[in-house]
Amino acid sequence: MSLNIENLTVYYQTLKGEVHALEDASFSLTDGEIMGLAGESGCGKTTLGTSLILLNGRMRYIRGTVLLDGQELPIWDNRGMDEFRFKQVSLIPQYAMSAMNPTRRIGKMVHELIEARHEDYNEIMPELKRRLDLVELPQEVLKLYPIELSGGMKQRMVMVLSTLLNPSLLIADEITSALDVSTQKAVVEMLAEFRDRKFVKSMIVITHDISILSQVADSIMVMYAGQLSEKAPTETIIRHARHPYTKLLISSLPKVGIKYSEEILHGIPGKPPLLLDPPIGCRFRDRCPVAYEKCTQVPPFLELDKDHFVACWKEFEEHA
Amino acid sequence: MRRYFLRKILIYLLTFFVAVTIDWMIPRFMPGDPVMNMLSKAGSMHAEAQEVMYGYLTSSFGLDLPVWQQYVNFWKALFHGDLGISILQFPKPVIDVIKSALPYDLLLLIPSILLSYYAGNKFGAYAARSKRMDNTLLPIGYILTATPYMWLGILLGWVFAIILNIFPISGAYSYALKPALSWTFIKSVLEHWFLPFMSLFIVQFGGWAIGMRNMIIYELEADYAHYLEALGAPRKLIRRYAYNNAQLPQLSGLALKLGVIVAGAMSTEIVFSYPGIGYLILMAIQNSDYYLLQGCFLFIIIGVLLANFIIDIVFVLVDPRTRLGMQGGAS
Numbered sequence: 001m002s003l004n005i006e007n008l009t010v011y012y013q014t015l016k017g018e019v020h021a022l023e024d025a026s027f028s029l030t031d032g033e034i035m036g037l038a039g040e041s042g043c044g045k046t047t048l049g050t051s052l053i054l055l056n057g058r059m060r061y062i063r064g065t066v067l068l069d070g071q072e073l074p075i076w077d078n079r080g081m082d083e084f085r086f087k088q089v090s091l092i093p094q095y096a097m098s099a100m101n102p103t104r105r106i107g108k109m110v111h112e113l114i115e116a117r118h119e120d121y122n123e124i125m126p127e128l129k130r131r132l133d134l135v136e137l138p139q140e141v142l143k144l145y146p147i148e149l150s151g152g153m154k155q156r157m158v159m160v161l162s163t164l165l166n167p168s169l170l171i172a173d174e175i176t177s178a179l180d181v182s183t184q185k186a187v188v189e190m191l192a193e194f195r196d197r198k199f200v201k202s203m204i205v206i207t208h209d210i211s212i213l214s215q216v217a218d219s220i221m222v223m224y225a226g227q228l229s230e231k232a233p234t235e236t237i238i239r240h241a242r243h244p245y246t247k248l249l250i251s252s253l254p255k256v257g258i259k260y261s262e263e264i265l266h267g268i269p270g271k272p273p274l275l276l277d278p279p280i281g282c283r284f285r286d287r288c289p290v291a292y293e294k295c296t297q298v299p300p301f302l303e304l305d306k307d308h309f310v311a312c313w314k315e316f317e318e319h320a
Numbered sequence: 321m322r323r324y325f326l327r328k329i330l331i332y333l334l335t336f337f338v339a340v341t342i343d344w345m346i347p348r349f350m351p352g353d354p355v356m357n358m359l360s361k362a363g364s365m366h367a368e369a370q371e372v373m374y375g376y377l378t379s380s381f382g383l384d385l386p387v388w389q390q391y392v393n394f395w396k397a398l399f400h401g402d403l404g405i406s407i408l409q410f411p412k413p414v415i416d417v418i419k420s421a422l423p424y425d426l427l428l429l430i431p432s433i434l435l436s437y438y439a440g441n442k443f444g445a446y447a448a449r450s451k452r453m454d455n456t457l458l459p460i461g462y463i464l465t466a467t468p469y470m471w472l473g474i475l476l477g478w479v480f481a482i483i484l485n486i487f488p489i490s491g492a493y494s495y496a497l498k499p500a501l502s503w504t505f506i507k508s509v510l511e512h513w514f515l516p517f518m519s520l521f522i523v524q525f526g527g528w529a530i531g532m533r534n535m536i537i538y539e540l541e542a543d544y545a546h547y548l549e550a551l552g553a554p555r556k557l558i559r560r561y562a563y564n565n566a567q568l569p570q571l572s573g574l575a576l577k578l579g580v581i582v583a584g585a586m587s588t589e590i591v592f593s594y595p596g597i598g599y600l601i602l603m604a605i606q607n608s609d610y611y612l613l614q615g616c617f618l619f620i621i622i623g624v625l626l627a628n629f630i631i632d633i634v635f636v637l638v639d640p641r642t643r644l645g646m647q648g649g650a651s
Contacts, residue, residue, distance in 0.1 A: 054550045085552030095488060099547040101561050103568075113548065116557045145640040162551070 006066030036213030040221035090167035107142030225283035404611030425596035432520035440528025448536035464526025473591035490593035535566035575631035
């Protein structure tokens with residue numbers, strides 16, 4: 001078991017009060033698993049992803065444990081986490097286009113970073129060059145400044161840099177949103193390649209684009225309003241989703257062969273709740289077509305079939 | 321690269337031409353007649369003799385020519401390095417008057433600009449690091465940078481010269497001494513230099529500290545800083561990057577401030593009767609000394625343009641983005 005998360009809860013501190021962005025998330029990842037984390041904007045997927053590596057100034061750790069390779073990550077302790085970052089857990093950020101210091105040559109920045117983490121740059125250098133070849137970046141990029149690279153090149157450079165120390169867990173946060181469709185595919189395939197070559201053990205790929213996940217992810221986890229809804233192997237989520245939110249989400253994707261000028265593209269009626277004062281129980285209740293009185297209690301995240309976790313009272317009933 | 325500099329130099333030459341033209345115009349549009357002024361200082365004279373003297377002096381200064389002719393003559397003389405004769409210190413050439421004032425100016429301006437830049441930046445970066453420093457010292461910085469040079473000069477002079485009597489209040493060296501290369505003279509120069517220097521230093525220091533503090537906070541929130549943090553880079557490395565990047569806008573601020581500081585030095589020099597160019601300007605205005613005023617302004621123009629040009633070059637050296645922009649412009 002590579003990653004094991006239990007009751008992880010993270011709130012945001014705001015002037016109006018605490019925003020319950022992530023509530024009691026419990027799930028696990030096996031070695032070599034690429035898990036897609038999907039959901040609409042503000043559902044807490046980035047909060048979940050980044051809380052595993054760096055809590056920013058407004059994020060408050062409330063409770064929960066994170067075990068990575070049997071070791072507990074002290075995610076509440078910014079300094080204590082430093083030891084694990086980059087080596088154990090690493091991040092490909094949302095902002096890969098501006099992730100590198102604009103006034104340092106890339107090679108120099110990598111050098112300074114590696115040395116600062118007490119690793120031997122000269123020892124890592126050959127591996128770095130091999131990986132640049134792998135992502136089809138010329139080795140000259142190390143002598144360039146970030147602005148001399150195109151967006152796609154910067155993205156690949158950051159991917160290489162983030163995985164350079166072979167972390168156990170890689171969090172890829174919305175890495176394809178800034179890229180065009182053909183580059184998206186290449187980037188996603190590179191992620192799988194990185195896993196196959198054991199540069200990283202397991203991966204959490206955060207995106208709102210489920211079609212990207214279907215190409216690369218072994219499993220998909222769907223979140224809604226700070227709660228986990230469903231986690232299952234990719235095929236299962238796409239073909240046999242059980243949580244009403246996942247079903248609606250999948251059915252609202254555009255389908256091949258249908259002209260949407262003739263047929264209306266259906267969304268999910270209603271809006272996600274505000275997380276400043278979230279509704280009690282299942283947070284999808286108000287928009288859910290099958291909600292009933294039991295839904296005022298928080299549903300547990302239960303494994304109904306093998307590797308298929310769902311948090312829905314209705315499903316438990318039918319399953320029982 | 322070459323095209324970039326050629327364009328820059330062209331712009332600077334154009335600026336120089338316009339600025340010098342304005343410089344030539346200003347004294348001539350001032351009220352008052354310099355020759356009359358000079359004659360009245362010379363004491364009573366026969367009305368007839370005065371008329372003859374007036375005519376002689378006016379034509380020897382070239383002031384009886386049409387204005388356009390005066391303008392052309394001015395440029396001609398300028399290219400020969402001739403700034404004219406000072407009316408105030410007649411018959412000393414303006415260039416000599418300025419030459420004797422310039423060292424005092426440089427002595428005051430260069431250390432105050434460079435030291436305040438260095439100390440202010442370091443201090444601002446330090447203040448950005450700790451909340452307590454930030455809360456107590458930021459308001460002080462704002463007050464300092466908003467202080468008029470002249471007012472601070474008067475305050476310092478009053479406290480340290482009048483009340484405490486530690487430093488002398490006026491002049492560049494003791495009036496009892498003659499300039500010589502002796503320890504007594506150097507000591508006297510330093511004593512006289514300290515208060516004007518401090519008043520320039522303190523005001524500029526506040527500005528740099530605040531600018532740097534804001535820039536550092538901005539840089540620490542930049543994406544690259546967060547990324548490095550996520551990769552577990554030590555705070556020292558992140559702060560170093562932030563400091564280096566925060567210095568770039570500060571550098572262009574330095575270029576802008578150089579223009580202002582010349583005026584700042586002027587009011588400070590007047591407060592302390594410090595015989596630099598600022599003080600000369602005041603004397604020249606009071607005595608309608610066209611040539612001296614022109615000459616002083618000319619030196620200020622050259623100083624500001626030169627400083628800006630140097631900063632342009634430094635920028636190309638320290639910021640890769642300007643270098644790239646230049647390539648883009650050339651292709």
